[in-house]
Amino acid sequence: MSDAINLINEMGAKARQAASAMAKASTAQKNAALQHIADALIAGQAQLVEANQRDMQAARDKGLDAAMLDRLELTPARIEAMANGLRQIATLPDPVGALSETARQPSGLLIGKMRVPLGVIGIIYESRPNVTADAGALCLKSGNCAILRGGSESFHSSSAIVAMIRTGVAQAGLPEDAVQSVSTPDRAAVGALIAAEQWVDVIIPRGGKNLIQRISAEARVPVIKHLDGLCHVYIDAHADLSMAADVAFNAKTYRYGICGAMETLLVNREIRAQVLPDLIRRYRDHGVEVRGDEAVCALDSQVLPATSEDWATEYLAPVLSIKVVEDIQAAIAHINHYGSGHTDSIVTDSLAASEQFIREVDSSSVMVNAPTNFADGFEYGLGAEIGISTNRLHVRGPVGLEGLTTQKFVVRGDGQLRGVQ
Amino acid sequence: MSDAINLINEMGAKARQAASAMAKASTAQKNAALQHIADALIAGQAQLVEANQRDMQAARDKGLDAAMLDRLELTPARIEAMANGLRQIATLPDPVGALSETARQPSGLLIGKMRVPLGVIGIIYESRPNVTADAGALCLKSGNCAILRGGSESFHSSSAIVAMIRTGVAQAGLPEDAVQSVSTPDRAAVGALIAAEQWVDVIIPRGGKNLIQRISAEARVPVIKHLDGLCHVYIDAHADLSMAADVAFNAKTYRYGICGAMETLLVNREIRAQVLPDLIRRYRDHGVEVRGDEAVCALDSQVLPATSEDWATEYLAPVLSIKVVEDIQAAIAHINHYGSGHTDSIVTDSLAASEQFIREVDSSSVMVNAPTNFADGFEYGLGAEIGISTNRLHVRGPVGLEGLTTQKFVVRGDGQLRGVQ
Numbered sequence: 110m111s112d113a114i115n116l117i118n119e120m121g122a123k124a125r126q127a128a129s130a131m132a133k134a135s136t137a138q139k140n141a142a143l144q145h146i147a148d149a150l151i152a153g154q155a156q157l158v159e160a161n162q163r164d165m166q167a168a169r170d171k172g173l174d175a176a177m178l179d180r181l182e183l184t185p186a187r188i189e190a191m192a193n194g195l196r197q198i199a200t201l202p203d204p205v206g207a208l209s210e211t212a213r214q215p216s217g218l219l220i221g222k223m224r225v226p227l228g229v230i231g232i233i234y235e236s237r238p239n240v241t242a243d244a245g246a247l248c249l250k251s252g253n254c255a256i257l258r259g260g261s262e263s264f265h266s267s268s269a270i271v272a273m274i275r276t277g278v279a280q281a282g283l284p285e286d287a288v289q290s291v292s293t294p295d296r297a298a299v300g301a302l303i304a305a306e307q308w309v310d311v312i313i314p315r316g317g318k319n320l321i322q323r324i325s326a327e328a329r330v331p332v333i334k335h336l337d338g339l340c341h342v343y344i345d346a347h348a349d350l351s352m353a354a355d356v357a358f359n360a361k362t363y364r365y366g367i368c369g370a371m372e373t374l375l376v377n378r379e380i381r382a383q384v385l386p387d388l389i390r391r392y393r394d395h396g397v398e399v400r401g402d403e404a405v406c407a408l409d410s411q412v413l414p415a416t417s418e419d420w421a422t423e424y425l426a427p428v429l430s431i432k433v434v435e436d437i438q439a440a441i442a443h444i445n446h447y448g449s450g451h452t453d454s455i456v457t458d459s460l461a462a463s464e465q466f467i468r469e470v471d472s473s474s475v476m477v478n479a480p481t482n483f484a485d486g487f488e489y490g491l492g493a494e495i496g497i498s499t500n501r502l503h504v505r506g507p508v509g510l511e512g513l514t515t516q517k518f519v520v521r522g523d524g525q526l527r528g529v530q
Numbered sequence: 531m532s533d534a535i536n537l538i539n540e541m542g543a544k545a546r547q548a549a550s551a552m553a554k555a556s557t558a559q560k561n562a563a564l565q566h567i568a569d570a571l572i573a574g575q576a577q578l579v580e581a582n583q584r585d586m587q588a589a590r591d592k593g594l595d596a597a598m599l600d601r602l603e604l605t606p607a608r609i610e611a612m613a614n615g616l617r618q619i620a621t622l623p624d625p626v627g628a629l630s631e632t633a634r635q636p637s638g639l640l641i642g643k644m645r646v647p648l649g650v651i652g653i654i655y656e657s658r659p660n661v662t663a664d665a666g667a668l669c670l671k672s673g674n675c676a677i678l679r680g681g682s683e684s685f686h687s688s689s690a691i692v693a694m695i696r697t698g699v700a701q702a703g704l705p706e707d708a709v710q711s712v713s714t715p716d717r718a719a720v721g722a723l724i725a726a727e728q729w730v731d732v733i734i735p736r737g738g739k740n741l742i743q744r745i746s747a748e749a750r751v752p753v754i755k756h757l758d759g760l761c762h763v764y765i766d767a768h769a770d771l772s773m774a775a776d777v778a779f780n781a782k783t784y785r786y787g788i789c790g791a792m793e794t795l796l797v798n799r800e801i802r803a804q805v806l807p808d809l810i811r812r813y814r815d816h817g818v819e820v821r822g823d824e825a826v827c828a829l830d831s832q833v834l835p836a837t838s839e840d841w842a843t844e845y846l847a848p849v850l851s852i853k854v855v856e857d858i859q860a861a862i863a864h865i866n867h868y869g870s871g872h873t874d875s876i877v878t879d880s881l882a883a884s885e886q887f888i889r890e891v892d893s894s895s896v897m898v899n900a901p902t903n904f905a906d907g908f909e910y911g912l913g914a915e916i917g918i919s920t921n922r923l924h925v926r927g928p929v930g931l932e933g934l935t936t937q938k939f940v941v942r943g944d945g946q947l948r949g950v951q
Contacts, residue, residue, distance in 0.1 A: 214911050310922050331923050352945040359947040467940055479943030490635050501731050502752050503924040506939045518927045519888055522900030524773040526780040
């Protein structure tokens with residue numbers, strides 16, 4: 110057996126053991142752990158910055174680009190934000206133990222479902238030290254154990270944070286092995302982690318599409334994954350055109366790099382001339398490059414012709430493709446064909462059109478009269494977000510604490526026997 | 531590309547296309563389809579029996595054993611039972627379209643979740659023709675498309691049933707490709723089906739453990755699987771001992787071959803002498819072989835000594851292992867160590883003991899004062915059962931129609947913009 114497999118087996122066995130203690134941990138203990146960790150982050154600020162500077166220096170030496178250095182850096186303000194994030198998670202309702210759907214069955218048995226932790230969660234992420242605290246805290250609050258594997262560039266920062274987490278967990282009387290981090294830079298450890306069906310219940314990769322695709326392709330453990338966010342807004346013929354323009358503008362320009370950003374705007378043929386000329390100018394004034402089909406190009410000479418590749422591209426950049434469609438049917442067909450099933454929105458005043466769109470668009474979020482960038486765990490009232498799932502099974506869309514739990518049936522009787530009247 | 535992959539790609543594309551029609555099918559249409567199929571099964575009884583006789587003859591020629599021949603056989607009574615099963619599924623509430631958890635968020639957006647079909651479900655099963663009708667009907671009612679792959683021994687029977695299903699579906703105005711069956715005996719088709727991530731959303735294998743393990747090990751598509759049912763009953767020190775004996779007897783003897791049958795009985799040391807001697811005699815009189823640890827053997831000289839292998843064995847037979855445990859803690863530890871996480875029960879009068887057992891036993895069903903054999907979709911009020919899931923993700927325990935659906939977020943606004951006050 111390779112070293113990596115040995116290491117993961119050892120960590121997995123510890124996590125499995127810690128998982129039973131975590132599953133019965135009280136809400137008060139879990140919240141106390143989160144507060145202890147937050148305190149430790151603040152008290153250990155100087156130490157964290159120092160550890161981070163070692164990572165930063167190594168990253169500069171390796172020639173990492175400015176965006177990566179920025180994601181890697183820990184400043185006092187960022188450490189404070191991490192601590193506040195933990196305290197915020199402590200205030201959220203504990204999903205564990207909630208009973209639902211309890212009903213008396215004909216046999217006389219009282220049967221319901223209880224929320225319980227998933228067990229052991231493997232988190233694989235790139236070099237963002239804040240994910241260490243954030244993901245670790247969400248796993249703790251939901252009663253799970255975490256095995257964290259951060260990018261090697263954040264090794265010193267993440268290790269320092271994990272040490273503080275483990276101390277905080279122990280201070281609350283919980284097993285410190287509830288949070289472990291894979292300490293070897295050996296990439297084989299990732300391979301062993303995602304194959305460890307015996308020890309790990311689910312893998313959540315957080316990072317770029319390449320990372321997530323690689324993990325998904327190789328994993329034996331189920332993966333909660335977030336692939337593309339190729340989101341659409343469709344402006345219906347029966348829409349408040351001023352609202353439609355604002356929603357379409359906001360959906361593209363609020364932030365270009367988020368998965369909920371609109372990438373393609375679909376406009377009903379009937380109202381194209383009323384909406385598009387002004388809206389295209391507004392995008393252009395804001396620095397957004399507009400590409401369009403023939404009908405769009407006919408309305409504005411500066412629009413570049415879109416190729417078929419544009420309809421399938423998640424730009425994550427100030428670029429937008431616009432298409433004129435015959436009717437709502439064509440809009441839905443376009444979305445279900447080219448979209449990624451993430452988030453799609455219709456702007457309409459028609460009840461029938463909104464209901465048809467909601468029913469027929471096969472995406473994890475369907476919206477009416479709102480920009481797609483609202484796809485977010487906090488905006489959805491989940492209180493937290495460990496990611497947005499593009500899976501169909503288990504969780505779909507923004508994932509909060511509940512997505513890190515499962516249910517078990519609880520059956521209460523008073524001596525019922527099967528097959529006996 | 532192999533023929534098998536070509537075939538599955540072709541079937542998958544057809545299923546995907548049919549899936550969008552099925553997702554928007556009305557409840558009335560789906561119920562009409564089920565009634566049409568039930569009518570066709572009754573009207574075509576003679577034809578079905580004839581097709582089945584061809585399978586039966588081939589199976590006899592191949593020397594299949596009596597149990598397999600019995601599972602394969604279709605009689606008029608069994609065909610009637612299939613038809614009644616379909617009519618029963620037609621009476622169940624339609625899970626699709628149900629909205630839940632709708633709430634107004636601080637942004638003013640009204641956000642909830644809507645149940646929608648999973649999409650395309652691959653069902654792989656052994657040579658039981660009735661599964662063709664049953665699984666097909668559950669997929670239809672939940673708005674999904676099914677790709678069925680039955681055992682080759684039931685080829686003629688299943689093909690005849692699938693033809694009737696497709697006709698019934700078309701009569702209801704739905705796409706007949708909502709239900710397809712893999713017609714080649716080539717085993718490579720199963721491999722292609724379970725790898726077809728593009729076309730198939732979930733695989734449900736139904737059959738023996740070997741089949742399910744093989745499918746799970748090789749699948750790229752998520753699998754809803756049912757592995758072992760190594761179920762326990764624990765008789766607590768504070769229990770109504772007469773009820774305890776009845777529950778323990780029923781848990782073993784109601785049916786030996788079902789996954790909810792008790793395989794190991796745990797008895798608290800304090801009450802062992804009051805419970806076990808009579809109970810062991812009762813098992814013996816009923817033809818159940820009892821194996822026990824030292825403490826049990828000391829109470830009855832005919833009990834065979836249990837080996838450590840016994841605690842890990844799902845007998846599915848009139849054999850039972852009994853262990854005396856120090857306390858509830860030891861019982862829970864034994865269950866979480868040796869059990870399969872299927873169904874476990876405590877018999878107790880103590881509220882504290884029942885709550886501890888419910889909380890700490892990590893199984894898909896935990897029971898109090900009821901035999902484990904109640905683990906069943908019908909007994910749980912699900913109205914139907916496509917199987918019992920031993921997965922932790924998506925569905926756990928008995929799976930009804932709801933387990934064949936997923937949810938999407940529905941977001942309704944009136945022009946809210948993100949990041950704009």
